Amino acid sequence: MEEQRKVALVTAAAGAGIGLAIARQLAEDGFDVVVTDAHEKRCHDVAKKLTEKHDRPFLAIPLDVTDFDAVTKAMKQVVAHYKRIDVLVNNAGWNKIEPVSEMSQETWQRCLDVDLNGTFNCMRQALPHMIQQGSGSIVNISSIAAWETSTEHGAAYSAAKAGILALSRVAAAENGKYGIRVNAVAPGLIYNEFLRRIYPDEFFKGYAEQRSLVGRVGEPQDIANIVSFLASEKAGYITGEVYTVGGGVSPHS
Numbered sequence: 622m623e624e625q626r627k628v629a630l631v632t633a634a635a636g637a638g639i640g641l642a643i644a645r646q647l648a649e650d651g652f653d654v655v656v657t658d659a660h661e662k663r664c665h666d667v668a669k670k671l672t673e674k675h676d677r678p679f680l681a682i683p684l685d686v687t688d689f690d691a692v693t694k695a696m697k698q699v700v701a702h703y704k705r706i707d708v709l710v711n712n713a714g715w716n717k718i719e720p721v722s723e724m725s726q727e728t729w730q731r732c733l734d735v736d737l738n739g740t741f742n743c744m745r746q747a748l749p750h751m752i753q754q755g756s757g758s759i760v761n762i763s764s765i766a767a768w769e770t771s772t773e774h775g776a777a778y779s780a781a782k783a784g785i786l787a788l789s790r791v792a793a794a795e796n797g798k799y800g801i802r803v804n805a806v807a808p809g810l811i812y813n814e815f816l817r818r819i820y821p822d823e824f825f826k827g828y829a830e831q832r833s834l835v836g837r838v839g840e841p842q843d844i845a846n847i848v849s850f851l852a853s854e855k856a857g858y859i860t861g862e863v864y865t866v867g868g869g870v871s872p873h874s
């Protein structure tokens with residue numbers, strides 16, 4: 622009998638950047654990737670493309686991570702379908718930069734809801750299944766904004782991304798005994814089509830030449846590579862860690 626593939630759920634997997642690269646990489650690695658995203662159409666499109674590329678079915682579940690009931694339902698659907706969940710990648714993030722003195726309550730609330738509460742919601746619903754099966758790897762996408770003192774990110778985003786680090790570490794401590802590892806990845810600037818529309822080309826050029834220690838900005842694949850590693854058995858001795866992938870701009874200390 623053919624051995625069952627491992628199952629990975631990726632949130633916000635149908636955007637222009639990191640989530641899509643992670644979904645593609647994990648599919649390449651042999652996982653049954655559950656493609657989830659708040660954008661229903663793109664979510665189905667990505668799963669369809671993966672299905673065509675790999676000639677095996679990929680499940681699409683449109684999912685807004687801020688909706689706890691929807692997350693509960695999605696996780697039940699995954700476990701009913703595959704009877705397991707091996708990897709959870711919490712990639713969904715949202716940001717709006719406003720100084721604290723002018724920040725609206727909506728901005729603060731939305732950022733905490735998507736970035737931090739969304740990560741909690743998915744972990745809360747995946748962990749009981751992982752505990753039951755006695756294995757699992759969770760990778761949470763934070764940011765160098767979690768520790769950088771900078772006006773570039775906005776305080777709500779920085780607070781939410783720092784919260785993800787604390788959440789990851791405590792969850793790692795609680796769940797190691799069940800064979801579950803929890804790690805965080807903190808990207809620096811990662812180029813994508815969406816950001817290209819917001820920032821002028823000179824911004825990326827300046828960042829690459831003056832700030833990055835490797836002469837370039839990041840690509841979504843740079844993050845997909847480390848997620849691929851952390852999701853795999855090769856990372857079996859690694860938990861509770863934060864991996865900075867940011868061209869040396871702001872190493873974690």
Ligand SMILES: NC(=O)c1ccc[n+]([C@@H]2O[C@H](COP(=O)([O-])OP(=O)(O)OC[C@H]3O[C@@H](n4cnc5c(N)ncnc54)[C@H](O)[C@@H]3O)[C@@H](O)[C@H]2O)c1
Nearest residue numbers: 633635636637638639640659685686712713714764810811
């Ligand atoms: N791009 C960067 O420079 C950078 C740097 C550091 C950290 N990050 C983090 O990496 C992650 C991915 O960022 P990205 O810029 O590559 O974007 P991305 O393309 O991976 O994600 C965008 C997608 O997120 C989806 N989304 C938004 N809100 C959602 C919600 N509530 N529920 C589910 N899906 C939702 C959108 O529909 C869109 O498809 C985010 O957590 C972000 O904060 C990005």
